[in-house]
Amino acid sequence: MKIIIEGFNCFKNISFLLILLFCNCSQEDLLIDNSNKDYLYLIQKSKGYLEVFSSENKEFTKLIISENNIGKIDFISKFRDNYYLINSSNKKIFVIKISNIANFLSKTLNEIPVEVVDFSEMNLTPISICFPNATDGYIAFDNSTIIGILDLTNNKFSNISSININNIPSNVAAYFPGNQVYVACQNNNKVFVIDTRTNTIEDSIEITDRPTFLKFTTDGKYCAVVSTGNGKNNNNSNEITEAKLSIIDVKKREIYLVRNLVTDQNTCLNLFPKSISISQNYLYVACQYLNNQNSNLKKFCAIRIPTDNFKTSFSMLKTDCVFVGYSNSYKQVFFVTNEKNLCEINFLSEINNKILFSIKLDSLTTAIID
Numbered sequence: 611m612k613i614i615i616e617g618f619n620c621f622k623n624i625s626f627l628l629i630l631l632f633c634n635c636s637q638e639d640l641l642i643d644n645s646n647k648d649y650l651y652l653i654q655k656s657k658g659y660l661e662v663f664s665s666e667n668k669e670f671t672k673l674i675i676s677e678n679n680i681g682k683i684d685f686i687s688k689f690r691d692n693y694y695l696i697n698s699s700n701k702k703i704f705v706i707k708i709s710n711i712a713n714f715l716s717k718t719l720n721e722i723p724v725e726v727v728d729f730s731e732m733n734l735t736p737i738s739i740c741f742p743n744a745t746d747g748y749i750a751f752d753n754s755t756i757i758g759i760l761d762l763t764n765n766k767f768s769n770i771s772s773i774n775i776n777n778i779p780s781n782v783a784a785y786f787p788g789n790q791v792y793v794a795c796q797n798n799n800k801v802f803v804i805d806t807r808t809n810t811i812e813d814s815i816e817i818t819d820r821p822t823f824l825k826f827t828t829d830g831k832y833c834a835v836v837s838t839g840n841g842k843n844n845n846n847s848n849e850i851t852e853a854k855l856s857i858i859d860v861k862k863r864e865i866y867l868v869r870n871l872v873t874d875q876n877t878c879l880n881l882f883p884k885s886i887s888i889s890q891n892y893l894y895v896a897c898q899y900l901n902n903q904n905s906n907l908k909k910f911c912a913i914r915i916p917t918d919n920f921k922t923s924f925s926m927l928k929t930d931c932v933f934v935g936y937s938n939s940y941k942q943v944f945f946v947t948n949e950k951n952l953c954e955i956n957f958l959s960e961i962n963n964k965i966l967f968s969i970k971l972d973s974l975t976t977a978i979i980d
Contacts, residue, residue: 647665647666648664648666648667649664649666649937649940649942649957649966649967650662650663650665651663651665652673652693653670653969654682654683655670655972657681657682658679658681659672659673659675659680660672660673660675660680661673662711662715663969665957665966665967671715673711673714673722674714674720674721674722675706675721675722675723675724676721676722676723676724677704677724677726680695680697680704681697681699681700681702682697682699683696683697683704684696684697684698684699684737685698685736685737685738685739687739687740687741688708689741689747689762689786690741691707691708691709692706692707692708693705693706693707693708693711694739694747696737696738696739698735698736698737698752701728701729701730701733701734701735702726702727702729702730702736703726703727703729703736703739703749703760704724704725704726704727705724705725705727705765706722706723706724706725707723710722710723725765727765727766727767729751729767732769733753734753734754734756734758735751735752735753735754736749736750736751736758737750737751737752737779737781738750738779738781738782739760739782740782740783740784740791741762741784741786742784742785742786742787742788742789742790742791742806743786743787743788743789743806744762744787745762745763746759746760746761746762746806747759747760747762748760748782748784748791748804748806749767749782750779750780750781750782750793751779752778752779752780754778755774755775755776755777755778755779756769756772756773756774757772757773757775757779757782757804758771758772759771759772759773759809773804773809773810775793775795775802775804775811777795777797777798777800777802778795778796778797779793779794779795780794780795780796780820780821780822780823781793781794781822781824783824783825783826783833784806784826785826785830785860788806788830789805789806789807790803790804790805790806790812790860791803791804791806792804792824792833794817794821794822794824794835795821796820796821796822796838799816799817799818799819799820799821799837800815800816800821801814801815801817801821801824801833801835801858802814803815803863813863815858815863815864815865816865817835817856817865818837818854818856818868819837819838819839819840819851819852819854820837820838820839820840821836821837821856822836822837822838822883823835823883823885823886824836824886825886825887825888825893826860826888827888827917828888828889828890830860831859831860831861832857832858832860832866832917833857833858833860834855834856834857834858834886834888834893834917834920835855835856835857835858836853836854836855836856836871836883836886836895837853837854837855837856837883838853838883839851839852839853839854839878839879839881839882842882842900843882850879850900851879852870852871852875852878852879852881853870853871853878853881853882853883853897854868854869854870854871854878855867855868855869855870855871855893855915855920856868857920867920867921869920869921871883871895871897871910871913871923872910872913872923873923877909877910880899880900881899881900881910882898882899882900883895883896883897884896884897884898884931884932884933885931885932885933885934885935886934887934887935887936887943888917888936889917889936889938889943889960890917891916891917891918891960892914892915892917892943892960893914893915893917894912894913894914894915894926894934894936895912895913895915895934896911896912896913896932896933896934896945896946897910897911897912897913897930897931898911898930898931898932898948899911899930909925909928910923910925911925911927911928911929911930911931912925912927912929912931912934912945913926914926914943914963926943926945926958926963927947927956929947929948929949930947930948930949931945931946931947931948932946932947932948932974933945933946934946936960941959941960941961942957942958942959942960942966943957943958943960944956944957944958945958946974948974952970953970953971953972953973954968954969954970954971955968955969955971956968957969
């Protein structure tokens with residue numbers, strides 16, 4: 611298990627010349643870009659500790675943190691000055707200041723302090739967190755119907771302020787700054803709208819076939835919801851249905867568009883979405899293929915969808931992907947691929963869809979910050 615998060619560029623000014631290799635190729639062809647800019651990513655190479663990867667020298671720097679063992683990190687998010695690392699199996703969230711990592715790398719700090727939010731006594735398993743405002747983090751748990759609220763001013767959690775949606779959530783998302791949190795629920799095919807001013811459910815929106823992932827566009831006008839389809843994750847369905855994309859008009863709170871994730875129906879039946887991310891211009895979807903070892907049919911494992919109308923899909927990679935993230939700082943999209951026991955992270959330029967650099971992995975990565 612490895613986790614990567616983007617950051618640190620605000621602490622390091624490096625001028626660079628980006629040299630691109632051009633040739634006559636189709637939209638789906640990928641080339642390696644040469645660049646002398648140093649991109650820094652935080653990676654959990656092994657359970658229990660963190661390292662920083664430098665793309666310039668291809669080296670890892672192990673971080674010394676105050677928490678002796680953070681275990682396996684399943685989800686990670688960045689908000690303002692902090693990283694929020696979720697360890698679902700241990701029922702904890704670890705909070706690390708970005709500046710402290712930078713200070714450690716510059717050798718002005720010998721150990722990185724970590725705050726721990728422990729849910730074990732309440733038997734709550736955190737899986738996702740979002741930030742609609744500067745003071746609150748809204749948390750989804752995969753063993754509870756409540757949406758919890760973390761006080762970001764002191765990183766304290768109280769069950770008293772929790773919101774009961776009477777359904778097990780699969781994900782939460784928010785547009786910052788705003789006053790709405792969207793909650794996807796697979797089991798009843800709905801997205802719930804929470805008003806953060808009153809912490810009550812204001813609305814619910816019907817979404818087809820197991821809504822699992824959701825992201826707001828950068829302008830907050832739309833929320834993209836990706837549904838995996840039935841029969842793809844031991845969900846007691848005998849029928850396999852297509853993976854779909856639903857676009858919610860946030861102002862109207864109604865569906866603006868529903869379509870198959872890609873145009874070919876047979877491909878959508880075989881697609882199992884695993885992760886999504888979003889930039890100003892594109893929605894990215896990482897997918898695996900079901901029961902299909904024919905590499906010639908694996909066309910849409912990494913999908914790019916323009917956010918100006920959401921009506922077209924383009925293939926970026928043809929290898930099974932388990933995660934996708936986007937670095938707004940570096941303007942890079944990164945896909946974790948996993949096929950034939952070969953795990954790799956490919957970092958691509960959003961501008962030209964070319965691979966900038968890759969990291970080969972010894973074991974599977976399942977979560978990267980977007």
